[in-house]
Each structure stands twice: as structure tokens, then as C-alpha cells.
Amino acid sequence: MADLGSYLSAHWPLILVVLAVLALLFKGPIVRKLAGIEEIAPENAVRLINDHDAVVIDVREMGEWSRGHLPGARHIPLGEVGKYLPDLRKHQEHHVICQCASGMRSARAAGILKKAGFTKVYSLKGGIAAWRSAGLPVEKD
Template identity: 65%
Template sequence: MEAKILTFVQAQWPLLLAAVALIIMIFKGPLTRKAAGISEVDAKTAVQLINHEEAVVIDVREQKEWAQGHLPGARHIPLGDLPKYMKDLEKHRGHHVICQCASGMRSARAAASLKKAGFDKIYSLKGGISAWRGAGLPVEK
């Protein structure tokens, strides 16, 4: 039995390595957000922050994704361009800022960057625009 397992591992090591990498990626996102002190908000809470706290929404998706629809009033700053806009975002330092992407992964990275730059009220939209649409909330083009 041990010989069969060893033979399988030797023959399938690339597949096993990919499976381990996938497991790490699945669990690393939430752990990284917690370690960075990034709060996630669901779509309902995001609406409350937008409506009652005048939260600023930053969509960090790429142009093609943005053009397919985005949260009403969102500001488009692709994740790769975020460092260029830090100075401009300073005026929002005291506001609630919700970072948003397709699923929540890029927005967590953007939120971590803003947190590192000294922003305090930073959130990542849990599930991204997919969750927003799933909640039946409006998008604009």
C-alpha cells in the first residue's frame, strides 16, 4: 500500500503541488485581510455607509470590467494605478472608503494599501460587484 502511495505521489507531484497552492490561496485571502486590519462589508452594510456616512466607493477593476457596470457614484481607479492617486485620495482620509472589485480579492489589496497610507475607515466589499448584483442592487454604466 505504501509503495502505491509513493508511486502515485511521484507520478502526480505537479497535480498535488497545484492542489496545495490552491488551498493556500483560498485561505490566504481572509487571513491576509484580518492580519492587515481590513474590514469586509456586505452589500447591505455598504449601502448604509454610502447613504448615511457618505462613504466613497473606489472600484479597482480594469477598464473593461468597469464599462460593464459599476456601483452608482463609484470612482474608478484600477488597482495598478492606485499609487498614482494616493495624493488625490487624501481629501477622503476622514471618510469611510469602500474598495470594490469583481469578487473581493483586489479590493482587499487596495484597502490594505490605503490602510498602510494612513486611512482609518477602510472596507473591502465582500464578494465584490458579484455580491452587489446578487443582492439586487443597481449598477450604472
């Protein structure tokens, strides 16, 4: 049986591919955790919205937004979050829930807000897909 060193050197391209796939699979949760971004389940988001008047920011693109969004959500595409920071500052001390299709873009938006000094910012875990799966209401403009 070959030793581990010779196996690794003989199969380094395969090992590199496996490591890259693992990095992609775990990148989202690890990045969110390192950035201090808290994910919130749809049921808990409903509680924050109802009990604390949480602000919901939908960071999807217009085509996604028009197919349905959380009731009362504000539409600010991810690429424009920085531009809207001055307007969003009035919500800096409120609970803010960022939402997208699956939770990846919303985590990035939550990171932008966190860096800007927002302290109670969340990313909706699973995005609108999880919201819909939980049977929660969606509205269209």
C-alpha cells in the first residue's frame, strides 16, 4: 500500500477539486458566522415584524420582487444598498431583516448594514423560498 504522501502527490488535482467544492458548500455559513451575521428563520422573522416593527429589506432584482415579496418589505437591490445607507440610518436602532431568494445576497446586504453600524440586522434564512415553504403571506405590487 502506498504511503499518504505519494497518494497525495499522485492525486493532487482531484484533491484540489474536492477542496474547492467543500469551500463552495461551506462558504456561505462560514462567511456569515465570521461576519457576525445572524440568520433568522421565517417564523422568528414574523415575531420581529409583528412585535418590534422590524424593517424588511428585499435585496432581489426587480423581476424577482415583482413576482412576490414579503408584506411591507422595502425593495433595495443588493447593488444599491450602499447608496441607500443615508436613508436607512433612521432604522439603525431597529430590527432590520434582509431578504433575498435563498439567503446569500441578504447575508451580504446584512454585512453591509452591520459594517455601517446597524446592530440588530438579520438575514432571512432560506430567503423567500423558506418564507413561502412556511406558508407565510406574499404580496405583489
